[in-house]
Amino acid sequence: GNSVTQMEGPVTLSEEAFLTINCTYTATGYPSLFWYVQYPGEGLQLLLKATKADDKGSNKGFEATYRKETTSFHLEKGSVQVSDSAVYFCAPIWMTSYDKVIFGPGTSLSVIP
Amino acid sequence: EPEVTQTPSHQVTQMGQEVILRCVPISNHLYFYWYRQILGQKVEFLVSFYNNEISEKSEIFDDQFSVERPDGSNFTLKIRSTKLEDSAMYFCASSPKADTQYFGPGTRLTVL
Numbered sequence: 371g372n373s374v375t376q377m378e379g380p381v382t383l384s385e386e387a388f389l390t391i392n393c394t395y396t397a398t399g400y401p402s403l404f405w406y407v408q409y410p411g412e413g414l415q416l417l418l419k420a421t422k423a424d425d426k427g428s429n430k431g432f433e434a435t436y437r438k439e440t441t442s443f444h445l446e447k448g449s450v451q452v453s454d455s456a457v458y459f460c461a462p463i464w465m466t467s468y469d470k471v472i473f474g475p476g477t478s479l480s481v482i483p
Numbered sequence: 484e485p486e487v488t489q490t491p492s493h494q495v496t497q498m499g500q501e502v503i504l505r506c507v508p509i510s511n512h513l514y515f516y517w518y519r520q521i522l523g524q525k526v527e528f529l530v531s532f533y534n535n536e537i538s539e540k541s542e543i544f545d546d547q548f549s550v551e552r553p554d555g556s557n558f559t560l561k562i563r564s565t566k567l568e569d570s571a572m573y574f575c576a577s578s579p580k581a582d583t584q585y586f587g588p589g590t591r592l593t594v595l
Contacts, residue, residue, distance in 0.1 A: 402582060413588035414526070414574060421582070459526065463582065470516065470539060471576075471584055473526040 372398050376460045376474030383450055383481050391445040391477045393434075393460030401462035403427075403436055403443040404471070408457045417445075417458070450481045485509040487587035489575050495593045496565055504560045504590045506575030512585075514578040515558045517550065519543070519571040520589075526574070532558065565594045 377392040395401060405417040405427070418427030423438035432447045445458060460474035488507045496502050508515050517529040530540040532550055540548075549561045558577075562569055572591050576584040 404583070406586070414576075414586040416583065416585065419583060463584070470528040470531055470541075471518070471526075472528070473518075475525045 372396050372401070372462070372464050372472055374460055374462055374472055374474040377477050378475070379457075379478040381477060381479045383479070385452055385481055385483050386449045387481075389445070389447040389450045389454075389479070391458055391460075391479070392442070393444055393474060394440070394442045395460075395462045396441070399464055400438065401464045403434070404461040404463065405432070405434055405443070405445050406459045406461055406473075408459065408476070410456070414459070450479070452481045452483055455479055455481045487575055487577055487585050489573075489587035489590050491590060492588065493591045493593070495595065498567055498594055499564050502562050502565055502592065504562075504573050504575075504592070506558045506560070506577075506587055507556055508558055508575065508577030509579075509585060510556070512577035512579050514538075514580070514584075515550075515552070516576040516578070516584060517560045518574045518576065518586075520574065521568075521571045529560070529573075562592075565592075567594050570594045 374395045402421040404419045406414045407417045418429040420427040420436040426435045434443050434445045457476045457478045459476045461471045490505045515532040520526045530544045531538045547563045551559050572589045574589045575587040578584045
């Protein structure tokens with residue numbers, strides 16, 4: 371079935387470091403791709419999305435590009451802040467008759483001053 | 484900006500009791516979902532709902548679970564007889580067209 375693999379955490383970075391969180395999905399069709407973020411004690415917030423190949427989603431300094439050839443949607447940020455400490459979920463949606471989000475396992479990020 | 488809301492934020496119940504978790508989706512959305520997240524684990528799909536009926540449910544969503552849209556605004560998840568392993572964070576989500584899903588803040592259910 372459809373699935374998503376995400377870089378395991380936890381990831382600890384110093385402030386202003388470069389962040390990459392890898393995400394790949396099984397190549398069954400062409401899903402829409404999302405990153406969600408969960409700050410401590412809070413719910414799931416949509417961070418960014420891309421709905422077709424080569425689209426780049428961006429928000430709050432985060433970016434991810436839909437790479438059909440490598441079935442990947444890696445999350446990047448050039449300079450992380452302490453406030454970026456959260457759990458990040460890669461989440462494809464396959465637009466068949468069923469539209470559930472399949473969440474990756476989540477990557478916990480801690481940014482230290 | 485419109486948001487999905489959920490009540491209560493935290494529900495504590497005794498094993499075997501019934502609970503109803505409530506959600507108010509974004510008003511012009513047509514697709515509704517429930518997910519759950521057991522502490523420290525991944526977010527799991529429970530059920531999707533469209534046009535007043537279930538469109539898909541996971542193996543987790545057994546006969547103990549039911550969903551309802553009793554009026555034009557609420558979307559509820561009922562667990563008939565709670566078990567210890569039902570303790571989790573439950574998230575409601577809604578979507579305008581089976582694409583981007585917007586999640587509520589969650590209800591933390593604790594079964595004692």
